[in-house]
Amino acid sequence: xxxxxxxxxxxxxxxxxxxxxxxxxxxxxxxxxxxxxxxxxxxxxxxxxxxxxxxxxxxxxxxxxxxxxxxxxxxxxxxxxxxxxxxxxxxxxxxxxxxxxxxxxxxxxxxxxxxxxxxxxxxxxxxxxxxxxxxxxxxxxxxxxxxxxxxxxxxxxxxxxxxxxxxxxxxxxxxxxxxxxxxxxxxxxxxxxxxxxxxxxxxxxxxxxxxxxxxxxxxxxxxxxxxxxxxxxxxxxxxxxxxxxxxxxxxxxxxxxxxxxxxxxxxxxxxxxxxxxxxxxxxxxxxxxxxxxxxxxxxxxxxxxxxxxxxxxxxxxxxxxxxxxxxxxxxxxxxxxxxxxxxxxxxxxxxxxxxxxxxxx
Numbered sequence: 357x358x359x360x361x362x363x364x365x366x367x368x369x370x371x372x373x374x375x376x377x378x379x380x381x382x383x384x385x386x387x388x389x390x391x392x393x394x395x396x397x398x399x400x401x402x403x404x405x406x407x408x409x410x411x412x413x414x415x416x417x418x419x420x421x422x423x424x425x426x427x428x429x430x431x432x433x434x435x436x437x438x439x440x441x442x443x444x445x446x447x448x449x450x451x452x453x454x455x456x457x458x459x460x461x462x463x464x465x466x467x468x469x470x471x472x473x474x475x476x477x478x479x480x481x482x483x484x485x486x487x488x489x490x491x492x493x494x495x496x497x498x499x500x501x502x503x504x505x506x507x508x509x510x511x512x513x514x515x516x517x518x519x520x521x522x523x524x525x526x527x528x529x530x531x532x533x534x535x536x537x538x539x540x541x542x543x544x545x546x547x548x549x550x551x552x553x554x555x556x557x558x559x560x561x562x563x564x565x566x567x568x569x570x571x572x573x574x575x576x577x578x579x580x581x582x583x584x585x586x587x588x589x590x591x592x593x594x595x596x597x598x599x600x601x602x603x604x605x606x607x608x609x610x611x612x613x614x615x616x617x618x619x620x621x622x623x624x625x626x627x628x629x630x631x632x633x634x635x636x637x638x639x640x641x642x643x644x645x646x647x648x649x650x651x652x653x654x655x656x657x658x659x660x661x662x663x664x665x666x667x668x669x670x671x672x673x674x675x676x677x678x679x680x681x682x683x684x685x686x687x688x689x690x691x692x693x694x695x696x697x698x699x700x701x702x703x704x705x706x707x708x709x710x711x712x713x714x715x716x717x
Contacts, residue, residue, distance in 0.1 A: 357369070357370040357372065357387060357474060357477065357478070357482070357488065358370060358482070359387075359389075359482050359483065359484065359485055359488055360481060360482070360483055361483070362483040362484075368389060370387035370388070370389070370485065370488060371387065371388050371389070371390060371391050371395070372385060372386070372387055372469065372474065373385065373386050373387075373388055373395075373396075373399035373403075374462060374465050374466045374469050375399075375400075375403040375462065375465075376461055376462050376464075376465035377407065377411065377515060377519050378411075378461050379514070379518050379519050380511055380514035380515035380517075380518055380519050381461065381464070381465065381504070381511050381514070382407065382500060382511045382512060382514070382515035382519070383465045383468065383469065383496065383499060383500060383511060384402075384403040384406045384407065384496070385465075385469045385473060385492055385496050386399060386402060386489050386492060387485055387488045387489055387492060388485070389485060391419060391420075393434070393436050393437075393533070393535065394533055396419065396437075397436060397437065397440050397531070397533055398533070400414070400440060401440075401530070401531055404444065404526060405526070407515075407523060408520065408523065408526070409520070409523025409524055409525060409526060410444050410445065410446050410523055410524040410525070410526060411446065411523060411524075412446065412447060412524075413446065413447045413448075413449055414441075414446055414447070414448050414449070415449055415450070415451060415458065415459055415462075416448065416450050416451070417450070417451060417459065418450050418451065418453055423437075423450050433448055433450075435534075435536045436533060436534055436535060436536065439531075439534060440531055440533075443527060443531045444526075444527060444531065445524065445527075468499060469496075469499070472495060472498070472499045472502075473492055473495040473496060473499065476495060477491055477492070477495065499511070500512045500515075532570050532571065533570065533571075534568045534569060534570045535568075535569045535570075536566060536567065536568055536569070537549070537566075537567045537569065538564060538565070538566060538567070539564070539565055539566075539567050539576075540562065540563070540564055540565075541556055541560045541561050541562060541563050541565060542561070543561055543562070545557070545558040545560070545561055545601060545602070545603070546595060546597070547565065547567065547576065549567055549569060549574055550569075550590075550592075551592040551593060552589045552590075552591060552592060552593070552594060552595075552596065553593075553594070553595045553596070554574050554576065554584065554586045554595075554596050555584065555586075555595070555596065555597040555598050555601040555602075556576050556583055556584045556601060557583060557584065557600070557601050558601060558602060558603045558606075560578060560583060563578060565577060565578050565583070566578075566580075569588070570588070571588070572587065572588050573585060573586070573587065573588055574586045574587075574588050584598070584601065586598075612646045612649075612650075613642075614636055614642045614645075617632055617636075617645075617646075617649045618632060618633070618636075620653065621633075624656060624661045624664060624665055624668075625661070625665035625668070627665050627666075627668040627669040627672055628652075628661075628664060628665050628668040630668065630672050631652075631668040631671060631672060631677065631682070632649065632652070634672075634677045635648055635649065635652075635677060635678060635679075638677060638678075648678060648679045651679040651683075652664070652679050652682060655667075655679070655682055655683060655686060659686045663686060663691050663692075664682070664686070666691035666692070667682050667685040667686045667690075667691040668682065669691075670685055670690055670691055670693075671685060
């Protein structure tokens, strides 16, 4: 069966998912765009909702969407399918490879769907999977209500009589599909998921981690223990970073800001505040001043806040700005000299040999 896009005209082949119950042959069928994991598990969910309960066992084919490794004795389910089984409390026992008798019931159901649903609809044109599945649902209802030879009743009647009461209750909360991937933690303590970068605690750098991806959440696990969780972001080439994941030196750097440095300078004194404001004014970007400010804070630690305030006063007096200027003043002890302004550094000299301005008038 095919679905044609009404805008582009592109035609895609529909995949028909079929499930049936073992005793009654009560059948479910629907069309999906692909056999990929989201559609495969989505069909499982809708089938169980259709039946109104959960059986003890599901016997699927060895589809790659559900089975990582087909094996006669120990088939390996993929992680998403295993989580689905755990959520519904159902056992998954895949058929043996090339053994159709292991699933004779559903093979017969597929044949009935082909004859009673697909064949009658084969000449109709569908422009969405919604309309296709609506048409399938009408035919499916007729199939389940048609009297079966040998039973003298329909699939629905036998289901209600034999199986309905034996099914387990559906879970209270719907299953949330999760996809998994392996990732290496980069040197910047982030991993990449769909071109977005999420942080993990920095001590996991260069470790291999498992990433669980759901519709709204990214969970990161190491040795089956969750070490980080973030809201899922669709913004490419950006970072989502938690402060507690940062190394101490990165945390200290991220805490830097113009406001914090100005508040620190205000506590030292008004002259230091003037000096810090001048440093920020000379930089095109605030971050360019952070290194200078860190150096000035080191001067305050080494020489004391009082001497730094005096050094800033002398630097401001002569319009000197910057870490190196302050360091030079402190190292040379110029901050301890008299700090009269250049214009009044010495009083006017009065001497009889000096001609005053009146002499030249």
